[in-house]
Amino acid sequence: MRVELFADVLPALAALAARYPIVAVSNGNAHVGRVGLGEFFVGSVSASELGVAKPDPRIFHAGAQTAGVAPAEVLHVGDDAALDVLGALGAGMQTVWVNRQQHAWSHAEQPHHTVTNLQQLVTLML
Numbered sequence: 001m002r003v004e005l006f007a008d009v010l011p012a013l014a015a016l017a018a019r020y021p022i023v024a025v026s027n028g029n030a031h032v033g034r035v036g037l038g039e040f041f042v043g044s045v046s047a048s049e050l051g052v053a054k055p056d057p058r059i060f061h062a063g064a065q066t067a068g069v070a071p072a073e074v075l076h077v078g079d080d081a082a083l084d085v086l087g088a089l090g091a092g093m094q095t096v097w098v099n100r101q102q103h104a105w106s107h108a109e110q111p112h113h114t115v116t117n118l119q120q121l122v123t124l125m126l
Helices: 009-017 057-067 081-090 118-125
Strands: 023-026 043-046 075-078 094-098 113-115
Touching (some): 057 081, 075 081, 081 094
Parallel strands (some): 023 043, 075 094, 094 113
16 A cells, blocks of 8 residues: 655654654554554554544544553544544543644634644654
């Protein structure tokens, strides 16, 4: 499977994985190992394997369990306002919305942080 990455993905994953356990939580069928990113992740949780998808809190809790931390200790980073941000907030997590297209936020609950690229995320985290 070929996945085309934004230019900031590999440097950001390398910097963050050196400091934090990263877990992929996906509604899709992309497997981080098969797309060449496995070295940066301590694990992954997919909707197809778990039987529930984002925004269901159970998939986020499974991600936290995979990382070995409580949901409140997780910073969930995602680009979908409803599925990622609102889902993670509902699961009791901290959130970063990756808003590359600078869309307006249209929900009552707010993400903890918003970034337009992953270099901003690295700066925020390190």
